[in-house]
Amino acid sequence: MAAGTGRTAVTTAAVGTSSDGFWRTSGRLLGLLRPFRHLMLGAVAATCAFAGLNVAAPKYLGDATDVVVNGIFLGTTDQERLVILLSTVAVMYVFASLFNWIQGALTARSVQGLMYGLRAAVEDKLHRLPSTYFSERSRGDVLSRATNDIDNISQAMNQLLTQLIMSVLMLCGSLAMMLWISPMLAAIALASVPLSTCITVLVARRSQAHFERQWKETGELNAHVEEFITGHEVIKAFGQQSRAADIFAQSNRRLARAATKAQYSAGVVQPLMVLMANLNYIAVAVVGALQVIAGAMTIGGIQAFIQFSRLFSQPVGQIGGLLNLIQSCAASAARVFALLDAEEDPAQRGGDTPVPADGTIVFEDVTFGYPGSPPAVRNLSFTAEPGQTAAIVGHTGAGKTTVVNLLLRFCEPGSGRITLGGIDTATISTDRLRGQFGVVLQDAWLFAGTIRENIAYGLPGATEAGILAAAEASYVDRFVRSLPGGYDTVLENGGEPLSQGQRQLITIARAELAGRPVLILDEATSSVDSRTELLIRQAMRRLRHGRTSFVIAHRLSTVRNADLILVMDHGRIVEQGTHQSLLAANSYYARLYNAQFSASPRRTGALEAGL
CATH class of the missing domain: 1.20.1560.10 (ABC transporter type 1, transmembrane domain)
Incomplete structure (x- = not known):
């Protein structure tokens, strides 16, 4: 007491x-x-x-x-x-x-x-x-x-x-x-x-x-x-x-x-x-x-x-x-x-505005820079409609991950605003806002505990049936069943003894179980082998169904079927459109695409079969 x-x-x-x-x-x-x-x-x-x-x-x-x-x-x-x-x-x-x-x-x-x-x-x-x-x-x-x-x-x-x-x-x-x-x-x-x-x-x-x-x-x-x-x-x-x-x-x-x-x-x-x-x-x-x-x-x-x-x-x-x-x-x-006494996250001071049913996400001339550095993103403006897959591509340091941080309000825009269903996200409490996002980050970090507990992390109190369904949908069940401890296998040091690809699949199962309307994939397939990447693509195709998705990756094979592709360079959106329209424009995206895939058409086709 x-x-x-x-x-x-x-x-x-x-x-x-x-x-x-x-x-x-x-x-x-x-x-x-x-x-x-x-x-x-x-x-x-x-x-x-x-x-x-x-x-x-x-x-x-x-x-x-x-x-x-x-x-x-x-x-x-x-x-x-x-x-x-x-x-x-x-x-x-x-x-x-x-x-x-x-x-x-x-x-x-x-x-x-x-x-x-x-x-x-x-x-x-x-x-x-x-x-x-x-x-x-x-x-x-x-x-x-x-x-x-x-x-x-x-x-x-x-x-x-x-x-x-x-x-x-x-x-x-x-x-x-x-x-x-x-x-x-x-x-x-x-x-x-x-x-x-x-x-x-x-x-x-x-x-x-x-x-x-x-x-x-x-x-x-x-x-x-x-x-x-x-x-x-x-x-x-x-x-x-x-x-x-x-x-x-x-x-x-x-x-x-x-x-x-x-x-x-x-x-x-x-x-x-x-x-x-x-x-x-x-x-x-x-x-x-x-x-x-x-x-x-x-x-x-x-x-x-x-x-x-x-x-x-x-x-x-x-x-x-x-x-x-x-x-x-x-x-x-x-x-x-x-x-x-350190200054707290300004996002914690969000209001009690309810999350609107309309899930349209709009960036309106958003600019942001980290302290002591030039702006990481400048004058970002785009619209992601409900159920769309919006892909953000560009070279390292182009500002892709910063867009994710802005979406989740890990940082606040220096100017401009971000709206969800027409409501400024700054007026929505962070708990409510982040409750709309399922996240698969670049680093597939898993907590110390069992595989079951790591999957259930996305939805505390989840039933065993829900956990198993998410694992099956994400191709986790097939390799977990082969482990001596099954779902009770204890993970340590960020996910050992699993491979990087297996850890990535568990984070996808976690997002699947959470069942949130907006999905963020930050470099989700950037560090796995081709076979595992194919499994991840198939799992993500199921996961993206009916959800607004933001896919951030260096591999353009991840985003060919996206509804909207945002091409970033030095913090700016230099092009946006569909895969076909951007190729037809024969500009920055076309050069980036050709540089990646002209030398490996067979592998690209195999991976695309999984989309």
Whole structure:
């Protein structure tokens, strides 16, 4: 229950606040604990009890020492009072341990609830980011923010909330007891505090930048590792292992330098705090001994004060030592908040306009360019009627895939508009709009899971009969039946152990099962053998029936029977029409067609038989 509440709070806070500045980031992070304030109040109460018992115990031990000393000098010991004092101290320490355990348990529940909400907010945000966000950043860096940085925050928060609160309470409690026992010795003990504070502040300013650099380099290192794993076959095929190792080594060295500087600058505090505590201890011991000689204090009193002095200096040193964690946590939190604050996909702000029954798709003078690049498409204008097959052809980089991104609103037109049934798609919510499209992308990516689950991905809750019908229509059933696990065969790493063509057929079965009115084929047959291509053509002929289809391919054999062919060159539509009319025009398309098929008429005819 708490965790669910935390997700809402995290998401809300993530949108409304800037992540700039150490204090703002820290305040924002602590603000996410608001849904768990009751647990934290319980943790604080348990910490107060723990600190109170630990602070009071030395006073009772000092009194017990005075009882023993008086017994030595007077020849008789008040054994009953001594037993009571020592028994009280023992009980106090037992209950202190119990309250310490309670405090740790409540803090852990609070922090893990916070982290559950933070992870959920990051996951939700990733779905609402535009495609350009991922194209402008390495996937390794985004992954590092969503995993390494969140894990670092979790570990740091667990320690900080436990030790920081405890240290502050112990500091205040021991100071109060020192003032009660001897104001003069307390003033000596306090003399080191201003210097300790100055050291802490100076180091904090220096180490923050180093920790930010450390986590930035961690993200870059993860990006390299992710790239090497994804492209390991290419690296080995070209014998570039040593080059890849050099790139990794350079990134690893940068990370090591950044981490060393961060840890060194923050680690300076602890030894300095220990030095100040030892000097303080010497001063208190010397002055305290003179006080005992002068009769101003008892031996038990000075013993208790020295214990309180240790209790006082210990949290001061701990707070200084926690600086390492504070700076590292703040740096990671700033990176996570930067992700949460990133501008969301404008398409997510679409309205509630219903999808019209008329499925006519019209591009009206559409222009779009990726950030920092010239326009990818310019002044696109065409109309795809319901049930038509519209083919988009052209050389690599002509803007074909950009048309798909515009259709699915992965990106928004810079000018012009796209309409569906006369309604501007910008006024239709992305969920409703994308619910009209069945997609077979160039990269036949399959998720980790069974073949059955991958086919059913297009229609959650699909029946077994529906899955089998889609598989049979897409020629998936014939090769799945030959697998030992059948439809329960588990796929990993994007579709292993299936071939590229078999993966492509499964994505077609997925689109078949989804049964959506508009179909997009992005390079659907560009990387398969001739026999599999023929199967794909036959499957697509069934799939296209009664649907508006957009076919994007380099192989013109895919599009000869299309109702409309759009010929693109450098982001513009240079020709449009049917196959026969474009050949008759004897222009760009005719030259492209002749270049591809004049040398292989027999293969072309065989493939066309499958259309």
